[in-house]
Amino acid sequence: MASGKAVAAGALRTVPLAGELTASLINRAADRYGLAAAHVLRLWTCRNSPTRHDGGGLRADAEVVLNEAGRRVLAELCGVEPQVLARALPAFTVQDAEISTGREAAVAQARWRAAVAVAGPAAFGCRLCTARRTGQALRAVRYLPRWRRVCVRHGRWLLDADAVGGAAGQAGAGRADEGRGAAADRRGAGAPGSVGPGARGPLPRPA
Structure with missing residues (x-):
């Protein structure tokens, strides 16, 4: 990772959760280093801005798609092999032509997208x-x-x-x-298929 970023890449390991958003993993990696997510995002050249609520707050379903160079940066930051990230993060291998081709393809780049448009709700x-x-x-x-x-x-x-x-x-x-x-x-209370301690009925379905 390039010098001057104020992050000792791989010094602290951040393991992805199965099905986690790439943006969520970046947030957790930033917290592991005691940094704001905005600071860590400077490791990538972001080509657009994340979607926000009307009140200005960042939507939690804002997702980040990376190019090949960007994926290597994330793997180094988290101290995890790229293959592990590819298995856990549905958006990790998603290609975006805007950042995967052209003269700057070798630069670590990111594009913000809505999660539902990348890999689902x-x-x-x-x-x-x-x-x-x-x-x-x-x-x-x-x-x-x-x-x-x-x-x-x-x-x-x-x-x-x-x-x-x-x-x-x-x-x-x-x-x-x-x-x-x-x-x-x-x-160990609660029969299989129950919700909450001691629950006996079937799982309630989300609205």
Whole structure:
């Protein structure tokens, strides 16, 4: 990685989650280094701007597509082999002609796109599961069809990543269910196909 970026590439390992948005992994990698995501994004030449809500906030389902040089930079940043990223990140191998060809193809480049246009609808991941798997108390955003928008382990809905206030809603539900979810883990309560500790009925379906 080029010098002067103030990031010691690969010094800290950030492992991707299955189905995670590339933009979500970049956010988590930035947090691992104690940096703002905007700072880490300077590692790539961004050819456009991410989609924002009417209030100006960045949409959580904003996705990043990288060219070949950009993929190598992400692999180096995360300390993970490109093959691992390709298996975990649905958008990692997506080609964008605007950044994959031409005189600057050798420069690490990125283009922002809507997740649904890249690999399908996206949802906020369960914060407790993300913390358990990564050691980071952060939200992750993953490609998930709507019929999979529930965390059975912790009994919580996984809200659409494009919903205004969705992050706060999911986090609030997490705080309310955190104690109950931990208790369910300890006692192994809840029959297969149930939601929440001790639940007996079938899985409720997302609206």
